[in-house]
Amino acid sequence: MTRLEYTNIDNVPKIHAELKETFRSGKTRPVPFRKEQLAQLAWLLKDNTDRIADAIHTDLGRPAIESDLLDINPSIGEAKDAYDNVAKWAKTEKARWTFNFFAMRPKIRKEPKGVVLIISPFNFPVLLLLGHLASALAAGNTVVLKPSELVPATSQLISDLISQYMDPGVVRVVNGDVSVTTKLLELPWDHILYTGSSRVAKIICTAAAKHLTPVTTELGGKSPVIIDPKCDMKLAARRILWGKIANAGQTCVAPDYVLVPREAQDALVNELMEVYQTFYPEGDPATSASFSRIVSQAHTTRIKRLIDGTKGTVVVGGTVDVEKRYIAPTIIRDVPVDDSTMDEEIFGPVLPIVPVRDVEEAIQIVNSRDHPLSLYVFTQDAAFKENVFSRTQSGAALANEVLVHVGATGLPFGGIGPSGSGSLTGKHGFDAFTHLRSTLDNPKWVDAIMKGRYPPYTPEKLARL
Numbered sequence: 001m002t003r004l005e006y007t008n009i010d011n012v013p014k015i016h017a018e019l020k021e022t023f024r025s026g027k028t029r030p031v032p033f034r035k036e037q038l039a040q041l042a043w044l045l046k047d048n049t050d051r052i053a054d055a056i057h058t059d060l061g062r063p064a065i066e067s068d069l070l071d072i073n074p075s076i077g078e079a080k081d082a083y084d085n086v087a088k089w090a091k092t093e094k095a096r097w098t099f100n101f102f103a104m105r106p107k108i109r110k111e112p113k114g115v116v117l118i119i120s121p122f123n124f125p126v127l128l129l130l131g132h133l134a135s136a137l138a139a140g141n142t143v144v145l146k147p148s149e150l151v152p153a154t155s156q157l158i159s160d161l162i163s164q165y166m167d168p169g170v171v172r173v174v175n176g177d178v179s180v181t182t183k184l185l186e187l188p189w190d191h192i193l194y195t196g197s198s199r200v201a202k203i204i205c206t207a208a209a210k211h212l213t214p215v216t217t218e219l220g221g222k223s224p225v226i227i228d229p230k231c232d233m234k235l236a237a238r239r240i241l242w243g244k245i246a247n248a249g250q251t252c253v254a255p256d257y258v259l260v261p262r263e264a265q266d267a268l269v270n271e272l273m274e275v276y277q278t279f280y281p282e283g284d285p286a287t288s289a290s291f292s293r294i295v296s297q298a299h300t301t302r303i304k305r306l307i308d309g310t311k312g313t314v315v316v317g318g319t320v321d322v323e324k325r326y327i328a329p330t331i332i333r334d335v336p337v338d339d340s341t342m343d344e345e346i347f348g349p350v351l352p353i354v355p356v357r358d359v360e361e362a363i364q365i366v367n368s369r370d371h372p373l374s375l376y377v378f379t380q381d382a383a384f385k386e387n388v389f390s391r392t393q394s395g396a397a398l399a400n401e402v403l404v405h406v407g408a409t410g411l412p413f414g415g416i417g418p419s420g421s422g423s424l425t426g427k428h429g430f431d432a433f434t435h436l437r438s439t440l441d442n443p444k445w446v447d448a449i450m451k452g453r454y455p456p457y458t459p460e461k462l463a464r465l
């Protein structure tokens, strides 16, 4: 295992102070400077795509194609999108024209917040760190990055590359475990972006509250799939299983469980089994180069516990090797809603299928739980889709697709309630790290018509208002 060099805890306040000084100097404000940093970030990713994919493979056994598709390319896309559009996004906007205020030239300045902290999880160690860095830089901030210590090879490589490509007065990486993050959280950041579990999010938000620091949280949860029994079952099976096995299910928007009308369960399971054979023609995903490993033995044991406790029937998979951090893609049918696999976000390649009476029961199950980060529906019927979309709540809602919205240009990415708050990517990410500063400048002549506001407040003045 690659060793991750932890940052000396005593240096953390100094790093914060240095970035504050850069920010106060105004260096990060000019758009050309922001673009220079964004170009550097894009080159960092482009020049080192293979090294980064190798590092992720070392940490997660993830196939290079998944890293390119889901982690590295979307990060390059974020840097390029910000580079191309930052001048437009950062432009001061005129407020809507109104008779009462037009003379004061009211405007909205897009101002950077200051020194921001980005804390990221292990599962998409590039996109959730460097993709969001693009937004923070575009907005003109200085940034401390806190990568996950659970992916040491990737976090070490990113730290080395950041110091090689980026201005050290503007972007710094702080590595370490809980003690280092705890030290970071003692400082008065101007914004914190936290991506990770809801358990840790409560710790982050509590610490941020001490300084009244605004926080964007990108969390997880159990993203459901609702099946219309009349849908294209082959298509549904292929896309759902891909969404479940990509990164071995360690994806915040992975389809967590499937709600299918009881009479359609056999058809869905049959299609899933067929897809399974096509994904792993060798027969054993353990020897397949197309399947990742679980990040740690602790997480492997946690997921094993969910499989061991199920009241459903395992139709394929179920094999676990804790030492090798391997969990076979596992499909479980006839899962009741009070099952072990329904207790918490699975975050592994295990797909529970919950038979329901009909779509009404499916909606009721979704609504009885925390709002998920994503909700998926498979149907070719527009009314079925609208019924599900309009009677549920989730960060995003997709029909006949899974996962891909994360990289869809222009769509905000974020949760609602327990799955997170705030929106990211593209212009939405820029906005998250930007303060909308209202300005106006009132000329002297306006007093000729507004002098009624000054005391003494006489009845004549009141009558003229």
Ligand code: NAD
Pocket (backbone or CB within 6 Å): 119, 120, 121, 122, 123, 124, 128, 146, 147, 148, 149, 150, 176, 177, 178, 181, 182, 195, 196, 197, 198, 200, 201, 203, 217, 218, 219, 220, 221, 251, 252, 253, 345, 347, 373, 415, 419, 420
């Ligand atoms: P995690 O919460 O364990 O860790 C995330 C970060 O928090 C890491 O950098 C870690 O060092 C830090 N951390 C851990 N414990 C801490 C503590 N006690 N105090 C301060 N900092 C601490 O999350 P994870 O296991 O790396 O990631 C999985 C979770 O992240 C899942 O719940 C998943 O759904 C969620 N996630 C959400 C998104 C999204 O965009 N919404 C994306 C990816 C993952």
